[in-house]
Amino acid sequence: MTDSAVLKSFIDGGWKDCASGRRIEVDDPSTGKIVSLVAEAGVEDVDLAVAAAHRVFRERILVDMHPYDRGRLLFHVADALEARGGEIAVTVCMDTGKAIDVAREEVGTAVRYLRYYAGLADKLEGRSIPRGANLVDYTLRSPFGVSAQIVPWNFPLELTARSLACAIATGNSVVIKSPDLAPLSGLEIARACETAGLPAGAVNILTGYGHTTGQALIQHRDVRHIVFTGSMATGRTVLKTAADRIVPCIMELGGKSAGIIYADADIDCVVEAVRSGSFLNAGQNCNAFSRLLVDSKIADEVLERVKSCVEGLSVGPGRDNCDITPLISKKQRDNVERACENAIAQGARVVTGGSALRDRSGYFMAGTLFADVAPSSELFQTETFGPVLAVTPFDDPSNAVELANGTEQGLAAGVFTKDLDRALWTADQLWAGQIYINGWFVGGVETPFGGVKQSGYGREKGQEALDGYVQTRNVGIKLSQPRSSPSQAGAMRRHTL
Ligand code: NAD
Numbered sequence: 001m002t003d004s005a006v007l008k009s010f011i012d013g014g015w016k017d018c019a020s021g022r023r024i025e026v027d028d029p030s031t032g033k034i035v036s037l038v039a040e041a042g043v044e045d046v047d048l049a050v051a052a053a054h055r056v057f058r059e060r061i062l063v064d065m066h067p068y069d070r071g072r073l074l075f076h077v078a079d080a081l082e083a084r085g086g087e088i089a090v091t092v093c094m095d096t097g098k099a100i101d102v103a104r105e106e107v108g109t110a111v112r113y114l115r116y117y118a119g120l121a122d123k124l125e126g127r128s129i130p131r132g133a134n135l136v137d138y139t140l141r142s143p144f145g146v147s148a149q150i151v152p153w154n155f156p157l158e159l160t161a162r163s164l165a166c167a168i169a170t171g172n173s174v175v176i177k178s179p180d181l182a183p184l185s186g187l188e189i190a191r192a193c194e195t196a197g198l199p200a201g202a203v204n205i206l207t208g209y210g211h212t213t214g215q216a217l218i219q220h221r222d223v224r225h226i227v228f229t230g231s232m233a234t235g236r237t238v239l240k241t242a243a244d245r246i247v248p249c250i251m252e253l254g255g256k257s258a259g260i261i262y263a264d265a266d267i268d269c270v271v272e273a274v275r276s277g278s279f280l281n282a283g284q285n286c287n288a289f290s291r292l293l294v295d296s297k298i299a300d301e302v303l304e305r306v307k308s309c310v311e312g313l314s315v316g317p318g319r320d321n322c323d324i325t326p327l328i329s330k331k332q333r334d335n336v337e338r339a340c341e342n343a344i345a346q347g348a349r350v351v352t353g354g355s356a357l358r359d360r361s362g363y364f365m366a367g368t369l370f371a372d373v374a375p376s377s378e379l380f381q382t383e384t385f386g387p388v389l390a391v392t393p394f395d396d397p398s399n400a401v402e403l404a405n406g407t408e409q410g411l412a413a414g415v416f417t418k419d420l421d422r423a424l425w426t427a428d429q430l431w432a433g434q435i436y437i438n439g440w441f442v443g444g445v446e447t448p449f450g451g452v453k454q455s456g457y458g459r460e461k462g463q464e465a466l467d468g469y470v471q472t473r474n475v476g477i478k479l480s481q482p483r484s485s486p487s488q489a490g491a492m493r494r495h496t497l
Contacts, residue, residue, distance in 0.1 A: 007038040007183070009045060009207055010190030012052035013200025019044040024180050024207060029097030029326040030317035030362040038183045041206040046175070046216040052201030053146040053173035054222040061199050062171045063143060071121030074165055076196035078114035081107065081161075081189070088188045092157050093318045095184040097326040097363070098281045100318055110161035110189070112445045117165035117466070124170065124466055129474075134482035141470040143171035144248065145224035148217045150210070150238065152230045153182035153328050154284045154385075160189045162445075162460055163227045163250075164203060170469040172225060175204045177214045181328050183207040210234065215241065223247060225469070229286075230254075231383070232409075232454055250458030250468045253451055254383040255411030258291040258404040259440065260426060262397070263298050265416035269438055270302060271309045273414065274389060275323070277440030279313055279367055282325050283387040284332075287412035287449075289440045290384060291373075293403050296393040303371055303391060307351050310367040310389070315357065324387050326363040333363040336386030343370055343379035348390070381407050397422065401429040410452035414440055433459075 006023060008015040022040040027033060041049075056062060062070060081088065085107045092103035126139035147167040151159050156179055167174045178186030190205040206213055210230075218226055219241050228238045229252040242249050259277070261270055270292075277289030294302045316322035327333040337356045344350060353368030365386055373380050373390040380390055394400040404413055413432035417423050427435045433450045436442040443449055448462035458468040 005037065007036060007187055007207070009039055009041050009049070010187065010194065010203070010205045011045065011049045012204065013194070013198075016045065016048070018042055018208075024183065024209070026095070026183060028094050028362075029328055030319070032330070032362055035094055036184060038187070038207040041208040041213045043216045045206060045208075046213060046220060049175045049204035049206055050146055050217070050220045050222050053175050053204055056173040056199060056201040057143070057145045062168065062173060062202060065171070067122035067124070067169070070169055070171065071118040073196060073198055074114045074118035074121065074168055077189075077192045077198065078111045078118065080192035080195035081114070082111045084188075084192075085111070088157070088185075091184050091188055095156065095182040096153060096281075096318075097328060098318045099321045099323075099325050101321050102281055103318065106155055106158050109445065110158040113158060113162040114165045116445050117169040120463060120466060121169040124470065126472070131476070134479045136477040136479065138475050140473045140475065141170070142473050143167075143469065144471060145172065146222050147172040147174050147225040147227060147469070148220070148223040149174060149176045149227040150214050150218070150230060151176060151179055151186060153179035154281060154286070156182045156185035157188065159229050160186045160205070162465075163229070164189065166460070166465050166469045167227075168198075168202065170466060172469055173202050175206065175217060175223070177210070177217050178205060178207050180207070180209045218242065218247075219244070221245070226250070228252065229460075235456065248471075250460065251451070251456035252286070252458070252460055253411075253454065253456035254385070254409060255286050255288070255451065255455050256290055256381065256383050256407045256409045257287055257412040257414070257432065258293050259289050259414035259416060259436075260394075260400045260404055260430075261292060261294040261298070261302055262400075262415070262417035262419070262422060263295040264418045265298075266418065266438070267298075267302060267305055270416050271305050273416070273436075273440035274306050275309055275313070277414075278389040279310070279324055279387050282327050282365065284328065284385050287434065287441070288385075289414065290389060291380060291404075292389055292391045293394050293400050294391060295400075296395060299391070299393045303351060303369075306389070306391070307369055310352050310369050313367050315364055315367065317362065324364070324367050327365055327386060328363070330363050332385070333365050336365050336384055336388060339379060339382070339384045339386070340368060340370075340388060343373065343377060343390070346374065346377040346379070348373045348377060348379055351391075353387075375403055375406055383409070397426065401426060405429075405431045408454040411450075411455040412436065
């Protein structure tokens with residue numbers, strides 16, 4: 001591949017090669033073949049990007065812009081992305097390995113995030129606080145400054161769009177570190193920002209590794225806000241760095257989400273939820289349906305139905321729109337396979353799958369179903385991030401809730417029943433940031449999303465997300481003459497009574 005084919009970072013409104021000249025090889029997960037080279041941004045490149053974003057903030061380019069116009073910029077980015085949507089979906093498919101239909105949906109969701117927050121840009125208001133006759137008091141909802149955003153590889157296009165949209169809508173400027181395993185999608189957002197005519201430096205998108213580029217970004221002295229979406233392990237490292245300069249963070253971390261299946265559940269609906277919740281994007285979803293807790297009275301029937309669903313799923317490349325697509329990398333596939341081996345060693349029973357498909361090129365793993373998964377086991381407790389579903393029976397509703405809540409994570413949870421009272425009782429008891437009833441992935445762009453417990457804090461999606469991108473400041477005005485002073489009050493009374 002020639003050097004001219006190297007994809008560069010988007011810094012200060014232009015495309016810049018990295019100072020070091022180093023490259024990251026990007027492969028297609030379905031073949032393992034190198035399809036692209038991107039620049040590996042280093043400390044010098046991070047400095048340039050943060051300096052550009054900081055300048056935009058210092059000069060109040062976005063801060064003083066009418067919020068309606070910040071919204072218009074985001075609408076333009078959405079239009080630019082949508083105009084090349086088909087082409088971008090192919091890039092996302094190759095970048096991540098996911099099915100082309102799922103990639104198309106990701107483009108559509110990215111566009112919707114941009115438009116949703118574009119529309120909200122001029123609706124974020126402060127308040128006026130009554131403090132008596134001689135004081136006027138109001139709040140400002142101000143941006144932080146440079147928002148550093150770290151994006152994972154599983155939904156790189158829509159996750160870049162959602163955090164960027166909130167930041168620009170609220171007047172922050174942005175430096176994004178795209179994931180090294182799927183860096184092409186973020187560069188498509190950069191291209192859309194360029195086409196949309198965003199002020200130079202308002203959005204900067206770098207490609208690079210986490211422990212170098214990402215670390216240099218989050219510890220930069222001019223970064224005032226961090227949005228981290230990724231694993232709990234990296235989240236802890238990011239928080240430790242942020243603690244040094246007391247930088248506020250939004251932490252969107254991993255999950256181990258359970259669905260409770262009561263004896264009266266519609267089994268067709270459960271099977272459909274498993275099909276997408278557990279296996280879409282090869283199970284590489286933070287809110288994947290990864291633990292199925294089933295009433296022991298119907299456990300055999302559910303297991304049989306889910307088994308035949310999993311065995312009926314096609315396995316193959318995303319471009320062929322297969323149900324189970326490859327994992328993002330060889331390392332990820334091997335990690336998932338190791339988790340399956342450990343599950344077996346800890347007493348779980350393989351119902352189907354359980355191993356990597358090494359006879360294929362690319363990083364495929366068989367759709368896997370485990371029964372008799374013990375609550376203390378690693379498979380029950382730890383995020384697998386692969387096409388693996390763990391089934392555990394329960395005896396009664398309180399046992400079900402205890403099992404569902406019995407992990408360190410709390411991102412999503414689900415309940416399947418025809419009894420509305422029981423569904424609502426269970427939803428109330430499940431300690432997770434988003435609860436689904438009789439379906440999976442029931443949330444949307446408009447519904448607040450985020451973790452409780454170690455799945456993180458802060459919210460993305462919905463109107464609540466904007467709260468994480470502004471800090472409230474208060475202005476108090478002492479009047480030289482109280483509004484109810486005798487001379488004024490008399491005049492007012494004559495006018496109004
Ligand atoms: P990861 O934690 O390995 O990496 C996430 C990002 O952090 C990558 O861009 C990586 O390069 C970067 N990074 C690594 N070390 C860093 C450091 N020291 N400083 C700054 N950045 C650093 O996660 P991953 O494997 O890319 O993604 C999968 C994880 O993301 C899963 O745990 C999944 O549940 C989670 N996730 C959460 C959400 C959510 O909204 N809650 C959404 C998608 C994915």
